[in-house]
Amino acid sequence: MGLVQWLKGQFLCQLIICYGFLVSGLLVNLLQICTLPLWPINKQLARRINCKLGYSLTSQSVALLEWWSGTEVTFYTDPADYQFYGKENAIIVLNHNFEIDFLCGWAFCDRFGVLGASKCLAKKELSYLPVIGWMWYFLEMVFIKRKWEEDKRSFVQSLQNLRDYPENFWFLLHCEGTRFTEEKHQISMEVAEKKGLPKLKHHLLPRTKGFWVAVQNLRGTVAAVYCCTLNFRNNETPTLLGVINGKKYHPDLYIRRIPLESVPEDEAECSSWLHKLYQEKDQFQEDYSHTGYFPGPIVTPLRGPWALINWIGWTCLLLYPLYLLLVQLVLSGSILTILATVAFCSAGPGTGPRRQVGTRGGPCPTAPPKRPGLPPAPGHRGRYRRTGGGTVLIIYHLVERRDQAFPPRAPGKVT
Numbered sequence: 001m002g003l004v005q006w007l008k009g010q011f012l013c014q015l016i017i018c019y020g021f022l023v024s025g026l027l028v029n030l031l032q033i034c035t036l037p038l039w040p041i042n043k044q045l046a047r048r049i050n051c052k053l054g055y056s057l058t059s060q061s062v063a064l065l066e067w068w069s070g071t072e073v074t075f076y077t078d079p080a081d082y083q084f085y086g087k088e089n090a091i092i093v094l095n096h097n098f099e100i101d102f103l104c105g106w107a108f109c110d111r112f113g114v115l116g117a118s119k120c121l122a123k124k125e126l127s128y129l130p131v132i133g134w135m136w137y138f139l140e141m142v143f144i145k146r147k148w149e150e151d152k153r154s155f156v157q158s159l160q161n162l163r164d165y166p167e168n169f170w171f172l173l174h175c176e177g178t179r180f181t182e183e184k185h186q187i188s189m190e191v192a193e194k195k196g197l198p199k200l201k202h203h204l205l206p207r208t209k210g211f212w213v214a215v216q217n218l219r220g221t222v223a224a225v226y227c228c229t230l231n232f233r234n235n236e237t238p239t240l241l242g243v244i245n246g247k248k249y250h251p252d253l254y255i256r257r258i259p260l261e262s263v264p265e266d267e268a269e270c271s272s273w274l275h276k277l278y279q280e281k282d283q284f285q286e287d288y289s290h291t292g293y294f295p296g297p298i299v300t301p302l303r304g305p306w307a308l309i310n311w312i313g314w315t316c317l318l319l320y321p322l323y324l325l326l327v328q329l330v331l332s333g334s335i336l337t338i339l340a341t342v343a344f345c346s347a348g349p350g351t352g353p354r355r356q357v358g359t360r361g362g363p364c365p366t367a368p369p370k371r372p373g374l375p376p377a378p379g380h381r382g383r384y385r386r387t388g389g390g391t392v393l394i395i396y397h398l399v400e401r402r403d404q405a406f407p408p409r410a411p412g413k414v415t
């Protein structure tokens, strides 16, 4: 494992990433609150400013995915459709099978310059997420409780509000309404059987009302439905923690552009249309599971530098005060304070499965079987690496050098 990969696994690095995201997010929220007086005067300008602020935060996670973990989404689509992406409003229908499908969605948005303005139909609980949830209010995200009788008024009103949105946006819909699990799949297929619908192998049965209401209320504003089917090579199970640890994943995304005119206006016909779309998506996934790729050519939209530049900018801005603090700390000469810092930096949670760090020398319950005469198995990292011990060594040398530069004071003598 190279030095860079090892650094990415260090608790201190992950702490800095999360610190940067949270503090920058709070600053973005503060700036968004400052745009409130502008809304009654110039709503469109307030919206454009909020799109930029939203981009400044959301794009950090795209930078984390694409630059930190090195994950590159491979796009499969008809080149004839490519010209429309980013130049029109669209409803995105995406399967909801993976923990980071939203991240891949954001990366797709960023490639076509619609990341700051894009929205989704999200469960109300997400609006309470610190920073992200608060930001989404200012981006006019559509939140629902997933109870139609309680949702219908606010849902329709939220969609109507988007009809005069000044920026091109994509509206993400996970029509299944929840993340795929085997248990939910079983229940869902029982409903499919009752309804006389074909069973799906890789998807939950879609809830169709939300899609129909979105299409009806965005007709004339949205030009097309983008049927997006996402999967990961080699049966990878991607996680956000893996991305933060710098683990590279291999997502494949198949996009089909369907003009909105071809979506029926009648609710029952629209429902049948969506069920048929999911049956097609299910077949794409089935073929993918055998071939390892989606139909159609691969397109490679340019990965712009702005997500990375934005992330580096925030990191430098927010790390500078910490850097000054650290310098003061080291110069303070207080060994106790320095050791407390060292202990904090190195005692971060392990990044792999929880393990007894060998305090009693006991074998790790989750460690791969020992391979006599061979180095530990690749997935198994030594005691110190796991507890950020590398961080300890770096700071220890820093302190050691300080001692050389600043010899310990003679008792009673002030230097």
Ligand SMILES: CC/C=C\C/C=C\C/C=C\C/C=C\C/C=C\C/C=C\CCC(=O)SCCNC(=O)CCNC(=O)[C@H](O)C(C)(C)COP(=O)(O)OP(=O)(O)OC[C@H]1O[C@@H](n2cnc3c(N)ncnc32)[C@H](O)[C@@H]1OP(=O)(O)O
Binding pocket: 092, 094, 102, 104, 105, 106, 108, 109, 118, 119, 120, 121, 122, 123, 126, 144, 145, 146, 147, 148, 149, 151, 170, 171, 172, 173, 174, 175, 176, 177, 178, 187, 188, 191, 204, 205, 206, 207, 208, 209, 210, 211, 228, 230, 253
């Ligand atoms: C690659 C992607 C590219 C680009 C991405 C683009 C944009 C992304 C960028 C930015 C977006 C910003 C942020 C995104 C990031 C993070 C957020 C990501 C994810 C969060 C998303 C979520 O929170 S998912 C949960 C919320 N969404 C939904 O719930 C949508 C699906 N639900 C609906 O649409 C529902 O219709 C409803 C909630 C609107 C109303 O539901 P309700 O159940 O009340 O009514 P329905 O008629 O729909 O359902 C009743 C019928 O369903 C049948 N039924 C009962 N049980 C089941 C079952 N288990 N499975 C299926 N169906 C069932 C029941 O029989 C009823 O049938 P009837 O025939 O009798 O009506």
Ligand SMILES: CCCCCCCCCCCCCCCC(=O)OC[C@@H](O)COP(=O)(O)O
Binding pocket: 017, 018, 021, 060, 061, 064, 096, 099, 102, 123, 132, 174, 177, 178, 179, 180
């Ligand atoms: C530098 C960046 C550092 C860290 C980046 C962190 C980015 C955090 C963004 C959090 C956005 C949360 C999106 C969650 C999407 C999701 O998957 O929600 C679940 C719902 O669909 C369905 O819920 P359920 O019914 O429970 O399956």
